[in-house]
Amino acid sequence: MQTPTTTQAVAYLNNGPIDAPGSLVDVELEVPAPGPHDLLVEVRAVSVNPVDVKVRASSDPGGTPKVLGYDAAGVVVAVGSQVSAYRAGDEVYYAGSIGRPGTNSIHHLVDERIVGRKPRTLDFAEAAALPLTSITAWEVLFDRLGLDSGSAGTLLVVGAAGGVGSMILQLAHRLPGVRVIAAASRPESVQWVRGLGADEVVDSRDFVDEVKRLAPDGVDWVFSAFSDGNAEKFAEVLKVRGEVVAIDDPVGLDLMPLKAKSQTWHWELMFTRPLFEPESAYQRELLDEVARLVDDGAVRTTLTRKLSPLNAASLREAHRAVETSATIGKIVVAG
Template sequence: MSDVMPAVGYRRNLPITDPESLVDAESPVPAPGPNDLLVRVEAVSVNPVDVKLRAGRDPDGELKVLGFDAAGVVVAVGERVTRFAVGDEVYYAGSIGRPGSNARFHAVDEHVVGHKPASLTFAEAAALPLTTITAWEALFDRFALTKQSAGTLLVLGAAGGVGSMAVQLARELTDLTVIGTASRPESREWVTGLGAHRVVDHRDLVDAVRAVAPAGVDYLISPFTAGNIERYAEIVRPGGHIVAIDEPEGLDLLPLKAKSISWHWEFMFTRPLFLPADPAQHQLLEESARMVDAGRLRTTMTIELGPINAENLRRAHGLVEGSSAIGKVVVAGF
């Protein structure tokens, strides 16, 4: 193995239409730490967090490699690794505190890695980790739902990456009535196909939700919170719960107080950053892989580009920035 590898990164905050917004480069092959796997990356997917970091975190001229979702093959393991061996096919979402996965080789802590679903290609698997972890933690850590949980769940942006997984997981692992929001015919069809009981148009959120859930909803997942708190206060039942996965500026939650509505944050990098030895993300990725292979969950990949280079990652970032893509955009192959 060479000491250097191809990687894609950025050195300046530039519009994605600028050829220098993401560039091809060479980077040193990382050495795995004691708990790390060294993975030969075969596919990655792009998430809104990649777009936000590229646009907002200035690397001051140094090469910054982005990328979280990845699927690939283990080529080396650290001395303390117990769950994986060389040759294992894996999928994971990494950590915001480490170099990204948009490179030929990537070092990642085994605590946040799962064995790739055997029934999926690397590209199909790379679509899943970050959004699966986010949706799982929102439902089962933040809302504390169980198989016996009933009531109504509203998933905003249900055709997006997180929404697509939240709908599937809620249908499979709870007894909730699931309502998804989508506006275009193709996105409504996608959300229905994932198992949502009802699909409503977010452009008239209050009236649309009241039409299908006159008493309101018990749980709400919000990827687009800005300007919506007063609407949420109208459609969430007293004592209900909201999970937000975005970070709107100047957020005022006071409209939720009268109904004692609980507010939760979901940030899937909390465990890698603050609880590095917690195996919960490994365990949920393992369970999700079993569910995929049993036909109970499906990949959310809808667009596959390739190979992994700056040109194709710029295309993928552009699609994600447009906020109209259904499911996930994946870039595969070197």
């Protein structure tokens, strides 16, 4: 394969609403030479996550094109001098790092240590739906909460129909001693979470009474994609010394309601390892394991909508949908 020197990408020029003139535009950018551990990937599909929307709306690049995108599936075109796990022609999927240019680009550089081999049974669009949410869900369950095949207890999943929630449900369903209560409201969301393995479903708009009825002694763990205004509710439904893991960015969060029962609040950010432990291959191994689970039929893609082609117009449509916070599963944009 010939290594390109320039590539087509989608960038934003100024922060603000999605319909602002500089929100997302088609640009042509230079392709830097791969670093020692880098792969140059020809991107075939990307997905849009809430982090894309948050960064675009709040972080101003001051007119300099900034490329977003934290999920991709594609084909390796070239490798850096110290790359050991991949070669040109390999099919891969990954989430990248928030500290580097994003994946909304036809050619993209990424550190091999955070890249997994694409599931063989999925196409590029189906695979692109998985990396960021799989990494986040895995780290929530197995790193933050320390769950394993011998764990026993009840998990409440708030934001269960979203991208991360959809992966939490699938991975937790594989833990025989963990009972999963999913919070969802719309009929289509309820149907979706039941299909992904939820044992019980409660109304996300007012879940306290329903959760207390299903788990009178309290739940052991809460996963939260929507924490604003919910800390007191979580404290009420959690057991003594129960645990919350949150992935969102609530403003002015007050955690004092958790103190009386010595409950714990954890944060999960899947970019922590790429930012602060770049030498770690943990996320590569994690993605390879998720690919194995997919190919074995134990986990499925969470793709629910595909847009095309990979350009500013398609990504703008995807951003609009994700901004509603009502998306089920994942929206993918394919080339």
